[in-house]
Amino acid sequence: MSGATLSFEVDIRKRVGEPGRTFDLEVQFRTSARRTVLFGPSGAGKSLTLQAVAGLLRPDSGSIRVDGQAVFDSAQRIDLPARSRRLGYLFQDYALFPHLTVRQNIAFGLYRGWWNPRPSAGGTAVDRWITALALTRVVDQYPHQLSGGQRQRTALARALVNEPRALLLDEPFSALDPSLREQTRAELQALLDDIAIPMLMITHDPADLARFGEQALHLAEGRISGPDALLGMGDHGSAQAAGPSATG
Numbered sequence: 001m002s003g004a005t006l007s008f009e010v011d012i013r014k015r016v017g018e019p020g021r022t023f024d025l026e027v028q029f030r031t032s033a034r035r036t037v038l039f040g041p042s043g044a045g046k047s048l049t050l051q052a053v054a055g056l057l058r059p060d061s062g063s064i065r066v067d068g069q070a071v072f073d074s075a076q077r078i079d080l081p082a083r084s085r086r087l088g089y090l091f092q093d094y095a096l097f098p099h100l101t102v103r104q105n106i107a108f109g110l111y112r113g114w115w116n117p118r119p120s121a122g123g124t125a126v127d128r129w130i131t132a133l134a135l136t137r138v139v140d141q142y143p144h145q146l147s148g149g150q151r152q153r154t155a156l157a158r159a160l161v162n163e164p165r166a167l168l169l170d171e172p173f174s175a176l177d178p179s180l181r182e183q184t185r186a187e188l189q190a191l192l193d194d195i196a197i198p199m200l201m202i203t204h205d206p207a208d209l210a211r212f213g214e215q216a217l218h219l220a221e222g223r224i225s226g227p228d229a230l231l232g233m234g235d236h237g238s239a240q241a242a243g244p245s246a247t248g
Ligand SMILES: Nc1ncnc2c1ncn2[C@@H]1O[C@H](COP(=O)(O)OP(=O)(O)OP(=O)(O)O)[C@@H](O)[C@H]1O
Pocket: 016, 017, 018, 023, 040, 041, 042, 043, 044, 045, 046, 047, 048, 049, 204
């Protein structure tokens, strides 16, 4: 169960900032790899790109297709809300609700409204991910009572509970103690193999790229500079920069 793929086709422009201090994102790429890593230095535009794919940031123009479906297309006036895109999002700092238990945080992923899930909130999906992510012992604890790894697994469970068609991961290990990162990478890799869900990860850490960059795209100053030929091992799909900004 490790071969699930899905395509992302991104061709977007977005200007942020104020006059005189703007940042222009102009990103074009296609990938159908099982695991794609968008790699680049701080300030390159990685988070803006991932947020646009997720539906958390509206590009000024362009289009985003997921598995052939237009989730954003400025010309056609398509802009699906984040929830309708069926993509799980793992935030860099995990963004857990401090006043909710592990179980409630995970169940929150299932709810549309602003009310809080009951402490006993559950159901098959919540229980499945509690078990799969080894959170059984801590279901009634609050985020401040968890280890970094447990916090990350809780956030992952919340991202997965709606059965998304892909996972979007924003620097998933940067909030962890460096000594925990390698073990946690191995755990995430095993989980992804097990549940066969494609992922798009953004990171500035070469160790993430080495482990998850089945296809690598390099981002610098708001533009993709091309696939990493050394890491682009194409058995499970393909990734390529597209359009005029591609140099590789
Ligand atoms: N809302 C905003 N208003 C103004 N500028 C912004 C905004 N969001 C991002 N930027 C700027 O856009 C650029 C790209 O930001 P982004 O967060 O995408 O970078 P990043 O590659 O994810 O960096 P990091 O690895 O540090 O998170 C940065 O220069 C940032 O200051």
